[in-house]
Amino acid sequence: MENTSQRMNWISQPQEDNESIYDMEEFEIEVDGLDEESSEEIDTHDEDEDGDEIECPEGQEKKNEVDDGKPRVGMVFESEEHGFQYYCNYAREMGFKVRKGGVRKSKKNDDVIGRRLYCSKEGFREERFKKLEACRKRHNPETRTGCQAKLLVNRAENGTWVVSMFVEKHNHKFESPTKLKGGGKVEFMMQSFSEDARGRKDLCPTGKDARNYLGTKRTKDFEIGDVQALLNYLSDMQLENPYCWYAVQLDLNGQITNFIWADARSRIDYGYFGDVVCFDTSYGTSAYSIPFVPIFGVNHHLQTILFGCVLVLDETEDSLVWALETWMKAMKGCHPKVIFTNEDSAVTSAIAHVLPHSHHRFCLWNIFRNAKKRLNHLFGSGCDFGKDFSYCVRGCETIEEFELGWKFLLTKYNLQDNEWMKRLYFKRQQWVPVFSRDLFCGDMLTTQRSKRVRKFFKGHLSRDMSLEDFARGVEKAVISWRKKETEVDSHMNQVHPSFVVRMxxxxxxxxxxxxxxxxxxxxxxxxxxxxxxxxxxxxxxxxxxxxxxxxxxxxxxxxxxxxxxxxxxxxxxxxxxxxxxxxxxxxxxxxxxxxxxxxxxxxxxxTKDAKCGAVVYQKGEQLQVGSQVRYSNLCHQAINVAIKGASSKEIYKVAKFSLQRAQSEVENAMRRQATESIGSKKNDNVTTEKETHTRGECLSLLPYTFCQQQPPSSINVDLNDLTQHDALAPLSEQS
Structure with missing residues (x-):
C-alpha cells in the first residue's frame, strides 16, 4: 500500500501530455455576485434608501457636456439622473458596480437636493439580511468590503447638479470590464428568490415555499398580451414552415405554464446528430424568471447545434416529464443514446420516466462549478484542492485510480463528513468520465462546451425581454450558429488542412x-x-x-x-x-x-458526408402505411432538401430543378394511376384496396400554402376554452 506522500505525488501527476485537465480557470464563478443585496447584479446596480435594487441604465448617451474621463469636484450635470449615468459609465470602464445611497431633501418643499452614489462594496451586510441568510442551507459569502469610494452630487440654485465630493480610492480589486459590459449572470439561483421578499424582516422561506410563491407570482405577473404575442410568433413560424413545431401546457386552472418549440432545422439536425443530447435546466432564466432550457448537441464540425427550446414555469418533475415527452413526439420518438443534464433530482426522475433506455450522465461543467460554490474555502490562494480535484476526476484512467484518488482528497482536505461530497461519490457513475468510457459521448464531455453555450446565449438574451423577444433572441443566436456551420460547409471541400506530420x-x-x-x-x-x-x-x-x-x-x-x-x-x-x-x-x-x-x-x-441522404429515425422498424405518415415523411425530406438547397445560388438552382422534376413525375404518376384505376373498374371485377378521403380530409393533409382557405394571421387563445389535452398536443394535431 502506498503511503500518503506517495499518493500525493501520484494524484498530482498530469495525464500524459495533457496538463490542462486540472485547470480550474474555466469554471471561474463570480462568488461576490451571490451576496444578498446583489444576488443577481446586472451590470451596475444600486440600492435606494428603501433597500430596493434599481438597474443602472446602460448604453445611453450623455446629453450633458462634461468630460468623459474621471469624475472631478465641480463637474456639472443637467439632472441627477445624468450624474448617475455618468458615474455608472465610469464604474463600468473601471470594473466596479454602483449602488445608490441616501438622499438629502429640502426642508422647504421636501424636494431631493442631494444624492450619494457608492461603490457596490460600500458598507457591510445588514442584520436583516443576515437573519434571512441564516435560514438557507447554502450560505452566500459576503461581498461588501466597507469600500469608501463614492460620488456626491448636489442640486444648484439654477437646477443643475454639481459634484461636491469624489472619493476615488477603492479597497478591493476591480472586476474585468468585459464581464460588466456583457450583462449579468442569467443563471437561475434560489438566492434570487429572496429579492422578492426584501423588506419582510421575519421571512425565512424554505425552498419549496419559495418555489410555490414564485410560481403563483409569475403567473399573475404576465403582461397583458405577452403570452399571446409568443403564441403568435410560434404559430407564424409554423405557418412559414409546416415542419416547425411547438406545444404549450396548461395547469389545473387553465393557465399556460410551459412552452416548448423546435424549428425545422432542429428536427432535421436531430435525425443526424441526436445520439448525444444535453438537457440542462440550470442555464438561466427568461422573462418573469422562467427557467430556460436549451436542448442541444454536437454536429460533425464539433459545433453546437440546437434541438429545441423549453420554457418551464417551474422545475417540478411533472413539468419536466411533459417537456421531455412532448419533445420526443417532435423527434418521432427516437430516444438519444446518451443524455447529459445538470445534477437535479427532478430532472433525474423525469429522465428515468421518459427515457429509461438512454444513458443518463451529469454535465461535468456543472459539477466543477458547484464544487467552487460548495467548497469555496478550498479554492483560495495557496490551496491545491482545485488541481487535485480536477485530476482525480479527469486524470484517472481506471476505476481503481479514481477510488484511491477520491479517498486521498477526502483525507487531505478533511472532507470525510462533507454531505455534498458524499452525494457526489454516491452518484459517481453518472459524472466521472472513467465510468463512461464505453459510451459514445461525442464531444459533450468537454467542459468548455457548456461554458461556450452559456456565454453565447448570454450575448443574445436578457431577463428584461418579453416572452416573444426572448424567443426571437434565441432565434438570432441559433442563426449565427448556423451561419458559421454554413461557412464551414462551404469551405469543407475547398480548403485542405495543413499536415504537421505527413503520413x-x-x-x-x-x-x-x-x-x-x-x-x-x-x-x-x-x-x-x-x-x-x-x-x-x-x-x-x-x-x-x-x-x-x-x-x-x-x-x-x-x-x-x-x-x-x-x-x-x-x-x-x-x-x-x-x-x-x-x-x-x-x-x-x-x-x-x-x-x-x-x-x-x-x-x-x-465525416464530411454526415448530412448526406435522408434521415432515418427508426432503423429496422416497420412504419405505419398511412397517408398522414407518408405526408409527414415527405415533408421531412422536402424540408431537408430546402435547407441544403438554400446554402448557395448554385445549389439552389439544382434543388429547384430537382423539385420541379419530382413534382412533374409525381403528377404523371397520379394521372397514370387514375387512368389504370378507371380501366380496372371497367374491365376487371377485382377490387383494389385504396384509401378514400373526403375533400376536407385531403385539405387537412396539405400545408397551409396549398389550402384554398387562408390561414389565420394569429391564434387567439381563450384559456377558458382550452382543455389540457389541447395544450398537450402539438399545433398540427389541433388544427
Missing part, C-alpha cells in the same frame, strides 16, 4: 473527416510517435501490445490487435467514447503496417 493514414483521414475532427485525429497521430510498443502475446491471429512513453513508464496501455480482420481495441477506450482512433491503436497500426483507417472505425457522424 498516408493522416492524408486519408483528412479526406474523410471534417476539418475540426481531423485536427483531433491529427493530435492523436502525432502523439502516437512518442510511444514505445512491445508485443507481449501472440497466438497467431490475435496479438497483445503494451505501450508506454519513456518519460512515463508507469502509465501503460494494452492494445489487442487481430491481423485477420484488422480489428483493435485499446484499454483507454478513446474510440468507444469519442468515435475516432486513439494514439495507441494508431501506433500498433504503424508497427503492423496498417496504413489506412479500417471502415469499422469510421463513424459517419464525424
Amino acid at each position: 498516408y493514414i493522416g492524408e486519408e483521414a483528412a479526406k474523410i473527416y471534417t476539418a475540426a475532427v481531423f485536427l483531433e485525429f491529427q493530435k492523436e497521430l502525432i502523439s502516437s510517435l512518442r510511444y514505445m510498443c512491445e508485443k507481449i502475446e501472440d497466438d497467431g491471429t490475435v496479438s497483445i501490445y503494451k505501450l508506454w512513453m519513456l518519460e512515463r513508464k508507469n502509465r501503460q496501455y494494452i492494445v489487442k490487435f487481430s491481423s485477420r480482420n484488422i480489428c483493435a481495441n485499446c484499454s483507454c477506450q478513446k474510440f468507444e467514447s469519442m468515435g475516432f482512433l486513439c494514439r495507441h491503436i494508431l501506433k500498433v497500426f504503424f508497427v503492423t503496417n496498417v496504413h489506412y483507417i479500417p471502415p469499422q472505425y469510421i463513424l459517419n457522424r464525424w
Whole structure:
C-alpha cells in the first residue's frame, strides 16, 4: 500500500501530455455576485434608501457636456439622473458596480437636493439580511468590503447638479470590464428568490415555499398580451414552415405554464446528430424568471447545434416529464443514446420516466462549478484542492485510480463528513468520465462546451425581454450558429488542412473527416510517435501490445490487435467514447503496417458526408402505411432538401430543378394511376384496396400554402376554452 506522500505525488501527476485537465480557470464563478443585496447584479446596480435594487441604465448617451474621463469636484450635470449615468459609465470602464445611497431633501418643499452614489462594496451586510441568510442551507459569502469610494452630487440654485465630493480610492480589486459590459449572470439561483421578499424582516422561506410563491407570482405577473404575442410568433413560424413545431401546457386552472418549440432545422439536425443530447435546466432564466432550457448537441464540425427550446414555469418533475415527452413526439420518438443534464433530482426522475433506455450522465461543467460554490474555502490562494480535484476526476484512467484518488482528497482536505461530497461519490457513475468510457459521448464531455453555450446565449438574451423577444433572441443566436456551420460547409471541400506530420493514414483521414475532427485525429497521430510498443502475446491471429512513453513508464496501455480482420481495441477506450482512433491503436497500426483507417472505425457522424441522404429515425422498424405518415415523411425530406438547397445560388438552382422534376413525375404518376384505376373498374371485377378521403380530409393533409382557405394571421387563445389535452398536443394535431 502506498503511503500518503506517495499518493500525493501520484494524484498530482498530469495525464500524459495533457496538463490542462486540472485547470480550474474555466469554471471561474463570480462568488461576490451571490451576496444578498446583489444576488443577481446586472451590470451596475444600486440600492435606494428603501433597500430596493434599481438597474443602472446602460448604453445611453450623455446629453450633458462634461468630460468623459474621471469624475472631478465641480463637474456639472443637467439632472441627477445624468450624474448617475455618468458615474455608472465610469464604474463600468473601471470594473466596479454602483449602488445608490441616501438622499438629502429640502426642508422647504421636501424636494431631493442631494444624492450619494457608492461603490457596490460600500458598507457591510445588514442584520436583516443576515437573519434571512441564516435560514438557507447554502450560505452566500459576503461581498461588501466597507469600500469608501463614492460620488456626491448636489442640486444648484439654477437646477443643475454639481459634484461636491469624489472619493476615488477603492479597497478591493476591480472586476474585468468585459464581464460588466456583457450583462449579468442569467443563471437561475434560489438566492434570487429572496429579492422578492426584501423588506419582510421575519421571512425565512424554505425552498419549496419559495418555489410555490414564485410560481403563483409569475403567473399573475404576465403582461397583458405577452403570452399571446409568443403564441403568435410560434404559430407564424409554423405557418412559414409546416415542419416547425411547438406545444404549450396548461395547469389545473387553465393557465399556460410551459412552452416548448423546435424549428425545422432542429428536427432535421436531430435525425443526424441526436445520439448525444444535453438537457440542462440550470442555464438561466427568461422573462418573469422562467427557467430556460436549451436542448442541444454536437454536429460533425464539433459545433453546437440546437434541438429545441423549453420554457418551464417551474422545475417540478411533472413539468419536466411533459417537456421531455412532448419533445420526443417532435423527434418521432427516437430516444438519444446518451443524455447529459445538470445534477437535479427532478430532472433525474423525469429522465428515468421518459427515457429509461438512454444513458443518463451529469454535465461535468456543472459539477466543477458547484464544487467552487460548495467548497469555496478550498479554492483560495495557496490551496491545491482545485488541481487535485480536477485530476482525480479527469486524470484517472481506471476505476481503481479514481477510488484511491477520491479517498486521498477526502483525507487531505478533511472532507470525510462533507454531505455534498458524499452525494457526489454516491452518484459517481453518472459524472466521472472513467465510468463512461464505453459510451459514445461525442464531444459533450468537454467542459468548455457548456461554458461556450452559456456565454453565447448570454450575448443574445436578457431577463428584461418579453416572452416573444426572448424567443426571437434565441432565434438570432441559433442563426449565427448556423451561419458559421454554413461557412464551414462551404469551405469543407475547398480548403485542405495543413499536415504537421505527413503520413498516408493522416492524408486519408483528412479526406474523410471534417476539418475540426481531423485536427483531433491529427493530435492523436502525432502523439502516437512518442510511444514505445512491445508485443507481449501472440497466438497467431490475435496479438497483445503494451505501450508506454519513456518519460512515463508507469502509465501503460494494452492494445489487442487481430491481423485477420484488422480489428483493435485499446484499454483507454478513446474510440468507444469519442468515435475516432486513439494514439495507441494508431501506433500498433504503424508497427503492423496498417496504413489506412479500417471502415469499422469510421463513424459517419464525424465525416464530411454526415448530412448526406435522408434521415432515418427508426432503423429496422416497420412504419405505419398511412397517408398522414407518408405526408409527414415527405415533408421531412422536402424540408431537408430546402435547407441544403438554400446554402448557395448554385445549389439552389439544382434543388429547384430537382423539385420541379419530382413534382412533374409525381403528377404523371397520379394521372397514370387514375387512368389504370378507371380501366380496372371497367374491365376487371377485382377490387383494389385504396384509401378514400373526403375533400376536407385531403385539405387537412396539405400545408397551409396549398389550402384554398387562408390561414389565420394569429391564434387567439381563450384559456377558458382550452382543455389540457389541447395544450398537450402539438399545433398540427389541433388544427
